[in-house]
Amino acid sequence: MRPFYPILLDISDQLCVVIGGGPVAERRVSGLLDAHARVRVVCLTATERLQQWAAMGCIELRMEPFQPAHLDDAMLVFAATNERALNEWVARSAKERNLLVNVADAPEQGHFIVPSVVRRGDLCLCVGTGGQQPKLAAQIADELAERYGTEYEKLLQLLGKLRNEILSATPANSPLRQEALERLHAQTPKLLAMIRAGLDPEQEARAVLNYLLHQPLPKEGQQ
Ligand SMILES: C[C@@]1(CC(=O)O)c2cc3[nH]c(cc4nc(cc5[nH]c(cc(n2)[C@H]1CCC(=O)O)[C@@](C)(CC(=O)O)[C@@H]5CCC(=O)O)C(CC(=O)O)=C4CCC(=O)O)c(CCC(=O)O)c3CC(=O)O
Ligand SMILES: NC(=O)C1=CN([C@@H]2O[C@H](COP(=O)(O)OP(=O)(O)OC[C@H]3O[C@@H](n4cnc5c(N)ncnc54)[C@H](O)[C@@H]3O)[C@@H](O)[C@H]2O)C=CC1
Structure with a gap:
Protein backbone atom coordinates (compact mmCIF):
# COMPACT_ATOMS: atom_id res chain seq x y z
CA MET A 1 0.00 0.00 0.00
CA PRO A 115 -8.42 8.82 -10.03
CA SER A 116 -12.00 8.60 -11.22
CA VAL A 117 -13.35 12.15 -11.46
CA VAL A 118 -16.74 13.87 -11.25
CA ARG A 119 -16.82 17.58 -12.15
CA ARG A 120 -19.63 20.00 -11.35
CA GLY A 121 -18.13 23.31 -12.37
CA ASP A 122 -15.58 24.12 -9.69
CA LEU A 123 -16.60 21.14 -7.58
CA CYS A 124 -14.17 18.33 -8.32
CA LEU A 125 -14.75 14.92 -6.73
CA CYS A 126 -11.88 12.45 -7.12
CA VAL A 127 -11.89 8.80 -6.10
CA GLY A 128 -8.88 6.51 -5.88
CA THR A 129 -8.39 3.01 -4.51
CA GLY A 130 -4.59 3.17 -4.46
CA GLY A 131 -4.69 1.14 -7.66
CA GLN A 132 -6.31 -1.82 -5.87
CA GLN A 133 -9.58 -1.86 -7.78
CA PRO A 134 -10.09 0.88 -10.43
CA LYS A 135 -13.57 -0.40 -11.25
CA LEU A 136 -14.64 0.27 -7.64
CA ALA A 137 -13.28 3.83 -7.94
CA ALA A 138 -15.43 4.28 -11.06
CA GLN A 139 -18.51 2.86 -9.30
CA ILE A 140 -18.11 5.14 -6.27
CA ALA A 141 -17.65 8.10 -8.63
CA ASP A 142 -20.92 7.15 -10.35
CA GLU A 143 -22.64 7.12 -6.96
CA LEU A 144 -21.22 10.57 -6.16
CA ALA A 145 -22.34 11.86 -9.56
CA GLU A 146 -25.92 10.84 -8.66
CA ARG A 147 -25.70 12.44 -5.22
CA TYR A 148 -24.07 15.70 -6.39
CA GLY A 149 -25.94 16.81 -9.50
CA THR A 150 -25.34 19.64 -11.95
CA GLU A 151 -27.05 22.11 -9.56
CA TYR A 152 -23.78 22.21 -7.60
CA GLU A 153 -22.11 24.14 -10.43
CA LYS A 154 -24.56 27.07 -10.02
CA LEU A 155 -24.48 26.76 -6.24
CA LEU A 156 -20.69 27.13 -6.16
CA GLN A 157 -20.73 30.08 -8.57
CA LEU A 158 -23.13 31.84 -6.24
CA LEU A 159 -21.40 30.89 -2.99
CA GLY A 160 -18.02 31.88 -4.46
CA LYS A 161 -19.33 35.28 -5.48
CA LEU A 162 -20.93 35.92 -2.09
CA ARG A 163 -17.90 34.70 -0.21
CA ASN A 164 -15.68 37.09 -2.21
CA GLU A 165 -18.03 39.96 -1.43
CA ILE A 166 -17.87 39.10 2.26
CA LEU A 167 -14.07 38.93 2.08
CA SER A 168 -13.84 42.37 0.48
CA ALA A 169 -16.47 43.94 2.78
CA THR A 170 -15.05 42.73 6.10
CA PRO A 171 -11.66 43.11 7.79
CA ALA A 172 -9.42 40.01 7.77
CA ASN A 173 -9.64 37.88 10.93
CA SER A 174 -12.58 39.92 12.23
CA PRO A 175 -15.51 38.34 14.14
CA LEU A 176 -17.81 39.99 11.55
CA ARG A 177 -16.11 38.11 8.72
CA GLN A 178 -16.16 34.83 10.60
CA GLU A 179 -19.82 35.23 11.51
CA ALA A 180 -20.82 36.23 7.97
CA LEU A 181 -18.97 33.26 6.47
CA GLU A 182 -20.65 30.89 8.92
CA ARG A 183 -24.06 32.33 8.10
CA LEU A 184 -23.35 32.07 4.38
CA HIS A 185 -22.53 28.40 4.80
CA ALA A 186 -25.76 27.90 6.76
CA GLN A 187 -27.71 29.26 3.74
CA THR A 188 -26.43 26.48 1.47
CA PRO A 189 -29.49 24.17 1.72
CA LYS A 190 -31.87 27.06 1.00
CA LEU A 191 -29.94 28.26 -2.06
CA LEU A 192 -29.62 24.68 -3.31
CA ALA A 193 -33.38 24.19 -2.98
CA MET A 194 -34.00 27.38 -5.00
CA ILE A 195 -31.64 26.30 -7.75
CA ARG A 196 -33.32 22.89 -7.84
CA ALA A 197 -36.72 24.56 -8.09
CA GLY A 198 -35.52 26.49 -11.13
CA LEU A 199 -35.67 29.83 -9.30
CA ASP A 200 -32.97 32.43 -9.73
CA PRO A 201 -31.38 32.64 -6.27
CA GLU A 202 -29.48 35.85 -7.08
CA GLN A 203 -32.03 38.11 -5.37
CA GLU A 204 -32.30 35.84 -2.38
CA ALA A 205 -28.51 35.77 -2.25
CA ARG A 206 -28.36 39.57 -2.19
CA ALA A 207 -30.82 39.62 0.71
CA VAL A 208 -28.78 36.95 2.45
CA LEU A 209 -25.62 38.97 1.95
CA ASN A 210 -27.26 42.08 3.32
CA TYR A 211 -28.39 40.10 6.34
CA LEU A 212 -24.96 38.54 6.73
CA LEU A 213 -23.13 41.84 6.71
CA HIS A 214 -25.55 44.00 8.66
CA GLN A 215 -26.90 41.65 11.29
CA PRO A 216 -25.55 42.70 14.70
CA LEU A 217 -23.09 40.22 16.14
CA PRO A 218 -24.40 38.10 19.01
CA LYS A 219 -23.22 39.33 22.38
CA GLU A 220 -20.55 37.45 24.32
CA GLY A 221 -21.98 34.16 25.65
CA GLN A 222 -25.14 34.47 23.48
CA GLN A 223 -25.89 32.36 20.40
C1 LIG B 1 -3.21 2.65 -11.19
C2 LIG B 1 -4.18 3.08 -12.28
C3 LIG B 1 -3.48 3.69 -13.41
C4 LIG B 1 -3.06 5.06 -13.55
O1 LIG B 1 -2.97 5.88 -12.67
O2 LIG B 1 -2.73 5.29 -14.70
C5 LIG B 1 -4.88 1.97 -12.98
C6 LIG B 1 -4.27 0.80 -13.36
C7 LIG B 1 -4.83 -0.28 -14.06
N1 LIG B 1 -6.11 -0.33 -14.50
C8 LIG B 1 -6.34 -1.54 -15.10
C9 LIG B 1 -7.56 -1.95 -15.63
C10 LIG B 1 -8.74 -1.21 -15.72
N2 LIG B 1 -8.87 0.13 -15.42
C11 LIG B 1 -10.16 0.51 -15.62
C12 LIG B 1 -10.70 1.82 -15.48
C13 LIG B 1 -10.08 2.91 -14.88
N3 LIG B 1 -8.83 2.90 -14.33
C14 LIG B 1 -8.58 4.08 -13.72
C15 LIG B 1 -7.45 4.37 -12.99
C16 LIG B 1 -6.39 3.55 -12.71
N4 LIG B 1 -6.16 2.34 -13.28
C17 LIG B 1 -5.33 3.93 -11.74
C18 LIG B 1 -5.71 3.57 -10.31
C19 LIG B 1 -6.92 4.28 -9.79
C20 LIG B 1 -7.33 3.78 -8.45
O3 LIG B 1 -6.72 4.20 -7.46
O4 LIG B 1 -8.23 2.93 -8.36
C21 LIG B 1 -9.71 5.03 -13.85
C22 LIG B 1 -10.31 5.28 -12.45
C23 LIG B 1 -9.34 6.38 -14.41
C24 LIG B 1 -8.83 6.34 -15.83
O5 LIG B 1 -8.10 5.45 -16.22
O6 LIG B 1 -9.18 7.29 -16.53
C25 LIG B 1 -10.67 4.27 -14.81
C26 LIG B 1 -12.13 4.37 -14.47
C27 LIG B 1 -12.67 5.51 -15.29
C28 LIG B 1 -14.03 5.92 -14.91
O7 LIG B 1 -14.16 6.81 -14.07
O8 LIG B 1 -14.98 5.42 -15.52
C29 LIG B 1 -10.89 -0.63 -16.08
C30 LIG B 1 -12.37 -0.64 -16.33
C31 LIG B 1 -12.74 -0.15 -17.67
O9 LIG B 1 -11.88 0.13 -18.52
O10 LIG B 1 -13.96 -0.14 -17.87
C32 LIG B 1 -10.01 -1.70 -16.17
C33 LIG B 1 -10.28 -3.15 -16.61
C34 LIG B 1 -10.85 -3.95 -15.46
C35 LIG B 1 -9.83 -4.30 -14.40
O11 LIG B 1 -8.74 -4.74 -14.75
O12 LIG B 1 -10.15 -4.09 -13.23
C36 LIG B 1 -5.12 -2.26 -15.09
C37 LIG B 1 -4.93 -3.64 -15.65
C38 LIG B 1 -4.54 -3.52 -17.14
C39 LIG B 1 -4.30 -4.82 -17.82
O13 LIG B 1 -5.01 -5.78 -17.56
O14 LIG B 1 -3.36 -4.84 -18.63
C40 LIG B 1 -4.16 -1.47 -14.47
C41 LIG B 1 -2.70 -1.77 -14.22
C42 LIG B 1 -2.47 -2.33 -12.85
O15 LIG B 1 -3.40 -2.51 -12.06
O16 LIG B 1 -1.29 -2.65 -12.58
N1 LIG C 1 -4.68 2.63 -16.30
C1 LIG C 1 -5.77 2.14 -16.81
O1 LIG C 1 -6.82 2.63 -16.54
C2 LIG C 1 -5.67 0.98 -17.71
C3 LIG C 1 -4.43 0.58 -18.15
N2 LIG C 1 -4.33 -0.39 -19.05
C4 LIG C 1 -2.96 -0.62 -19.54
O2 LIG C 1 -2.69 0.47 -20.47
C5 LIG C 1 -2.10 -0.01 -21.67
C6 LIG C 1 -2.67 0.75 -22.86
O3 LIG C 1 -4.01 0.38 -23.04
P1 LIG C 1 -4.81 0.71 -24.38
O4 LIG C 1 -4.99 2.16 -24.54
O5 LIG C 1 -6.03 -0.15 -24.36
O6 LIG C 1 -3.75 0.16 -25.47
P2 LIG C 1 -3.79 0.05 -27.06
O7 LIG C 1 -3.18 -1.24 -27.43
O8 LIG C 1 -5.18 0.36 -27.58
O9 LIG C 1 -2.87 1.24 -27.53
C7 LIG C 1 -1.49 1.20 -27.41
C8 LIG C 1 -0.92 2.44 -28.04
O10 LIG C 1 0.50 2.43 -27.88
C9 LIG C 1 1.06 3.01 -29.04
N3 LIG C 1 2.47 2.62 -29.27
C10 LIG C 1 2.98 1.37 -29.43
N4 LIG C 1 4.30 1.46 -29.68
C11 LIG C 1 4.62 2.77 -29.67
C12 LIG C 1 5.83 3.51 -29.87
N5 LIG C 1 7.01 2.91 -30.12
N6 LIG C 1 5.80 4.86 -29.75
C13 LIG C 1 4.65 5.50 -29.50
N7 LIG C 1 3.47 4.85 -29.33
C14 LIG C 1 3.45 3.51 -29.41
C15 LIG C 1 0.18 2.48 -30.15
O11 LIG C 1 0.34 3.27 -31.32
C16 LIG C 1 -1.20 2.58 -29.53
O12 LIG C 1 -1.75 3.85 -29.79
C17 LIG C 1 -2.47 -1.49 -21.72
O13 LIG C 1 -1.33 -2.20 -22.18
C18 LIG C 1 -2.80 -1.90 -20.28
O14 LIG C 1 -1.73 -2.58 -19.70
C19 LIG C 1 -5.43 -1.03 -19.53
C20 LIG C 1 -6.69 -0.73 -19.09
C21 LIG C 1 -6.90 0.32 -18.12
Missing part, protein backbone atom coordinates in the same frame (compact mmCIF):
# COMPACT_ATOMS: atom_id res chain seq x y z
CA ARG A 2 1.27 3.45 -0.97
CA PRO A 3 -0.45 6.28 0.92
CA PHE A 4 -0.94 8.63 -2.02
CA TYR A 5 -1.17 12.37 -1.32
CA PRO A 6 -4.13 13.97 -3.13
CA ILE A 7 -3.73 17.43 -4.64
CA LEU A 8 -5.65 19.44 -7.26
CA LEU A 9 -3.04 20.60 -9.71
CA ASP A 10 -3.34 23.71 -11.90
CA ILE A 11 -2.09 22.52 -15.29
CA SER A 12 -3.84 25.12 -17.44
CA ASP A 13 -1.62 26.08 -20.39
CA GLN A 14 1.07 23.66 -19.21
CA LEU A 15 2.33 21.04 -21.64
CA CYS A 16 1.40 17.45 -20.74
CA VAL A 17 2.76 14.62 -22.89
CA VAL A 18 0.87 11.35 -23.38
CA ILE A 19 2.70 8.43 -24.98
CA GLY A 20 0.21 6.03 -26.58
CA GLY A 21 -2.93 6.55 -28.62
CA GLY A 22 -5.37 3.85 -27.45
CA PRO A 23 -8.46 4.10 -25.23
CA VAL A 24 -6.40 4.57 -22.06
CA ALA A 25 -4.41 7.44 -23.63
CA GLU A 26 -7.69 8.93 -24.86
CA ARG A 27 -9.06 8.94 -21.27
CA ARG A 28 -5.90 10.69 -20.06
CA VAL A 29 -6.18 13.31 -22.83
CA SER A 30 -9.86 13.89 -22.07
CA GLY A 31 -9.05 14.63 -18.42
CA LEU A 32 -6.14 16.86 -19.38
CA LEU A 33 -8.28 18.89 -21.80
CA ASP A 34 -10.93 19.29 -19.06
CA ALA A 35 -8.16 20.90 -17.00
CA HIS A 36 -7.17 23.18 -19.95
CA ALA A 37 -3.69 21.69 -20.37
CA ARG A 38 -1.75 21.84 -23.63
CA VAL A 39 -1.50 18.23 -24.78
CA ARG A 40 1.05 16.44 -26.96
CA VAL A 41 0.26 12.83 -27.92
CA VAL A 42 2.94 10.53 -29.33
CA CYS A 43 1.79 7.22 -30.84
CA LEU A 44 1.79 4.99 -33.91
CA THR A 45 -2.00 4.56 -34.07
CA ALA A 46 -4.57 6.92 -32.58
CA THR A 47 -8.25 6.47 -31.67
CA GLU A 48 -10.78 8.32 -33.80
CA ARG A 49 -11.45 10.80 -31.00
CA LEU A 50 -7.75 11.63 -30.65
CA GLN A 51 -7.60 12.20 -34.41
CA GLN A 52 -10.63 14.48 -34.21
CA TRP A 53 -9.09 16.48 -31.37
CA ALA A 54 -5.92 16.86 -33.47
CA ALA A 55 -7.89 17.95 -36.55
CA MET A 56 -9.68 20.54 -34.40
CA GLY A 57 -6.35 21.85 -33.11
CA CYS A 58 -7.11 20.79 -29.52
CA ILE A 59 -4.00 18.59 -29.23
CA GLU A 60 -0.64 18.14 -30.94
CA LEU A 61 -0.58 14.60 -32.40
CA ARG A 62 2.84 13.16 -33.31
CA MET A 63 2.39 9.87 -35.19
CA GLU A 64 5.94 8.59 -34.64
CA PRO A 65 7.86 6.23 -32.33
CA PHE A 66 8.59 7.67 -28.88
CA GLN A 67 11.86 9.56 -28.35
CA PRO A 68 12.86 11.21 -25.06
CA ALA A 69 12.93 14.60 -26.86
CA HIS A 70 9.12 14.35 -27.04
CA LEU A 71 9.17 15.17 -23.33
CA ASP A 72 10.83 18.57 -23.88
CA ASP A 73 9.01 21.33 -21.97
CA ALA A 74 6.57 18.91 -20.35
CA MET A 75 5.08 19.41 -16.90
CA LEU A 76 3.51 15.94 -16.65
CA VAL A 77 4.14 12.70 -18.55
CA PHE A 78 1.79 9.75 -19.11
CA ALA A 79 3.10 6.38 -20.35
CA ALA A 80 0.04 4.67 -21.83
CA THR A 81 1.28 2.33 -24.56
CA ASN A 82 0.68 -1.43 -24.64
CA GLU A 83 4.46 -2.09 -24.70
CA ARG A 84 5.85 -2.84 -21.24
CA ALA A 85 9.47 -2.05 -22.15
CA LEU A 86 8.45 1.17 -23.87
CA ASN A 87 6.39 2.40 -20.90
CA GLU A 88 9.41 1.67 -18.72
CA TRP A 89 11.65 3.70 -21.04
CA VAL A 90 9.18 6.60 -20.97
CA ALA A 91 9.14 6.49 -17.14
CA ARG A 92 12.95 6.41 -16.99
CA SER A 93 13.28 9.29 -19.48
CA ALA A 94 10.80 11.40 -17.50
CA LYS A 95 12.58 10.71 -14.22
CA GLU A 96 15.95 11.66 -15.77
CA ARG A 97 14.37 15.03 -16.55
CA ASN A 98 12.81 15.35 -13.08
CA LEU A 99 9.32 15.20 -14.55
CA LEU A 100 6.32 13.65 -12.79
CA VAL A 101 5.20 10.53 -14.65
CA ASN A 102 2.18 8.21 -14.59
CA VAL A 103 2.55 4.65 -15.88
CA ALA A 104 -0.70 2.97 -16.98
CA ASP A 105 0.41 -0.66 -16.80
CA ALA A 106 2.86 -0.45 -13.87
CA PRO A 107 1.65 2.24 -11.45
CA GLU A 108 4.51 1.51 -9.04
CA GLN A 109 6.96 2.84 -11.66
CA GLY A 110 5.28 6.26 -11.68
CA HIS A 111 4.90 9.13 -9.23
CA PHE A 112 1.11 9.35 -9.29
CA ILE A 113 -2.05 7.51 -10.30
CA VAL A 114 -5.14 8.86 -12.00
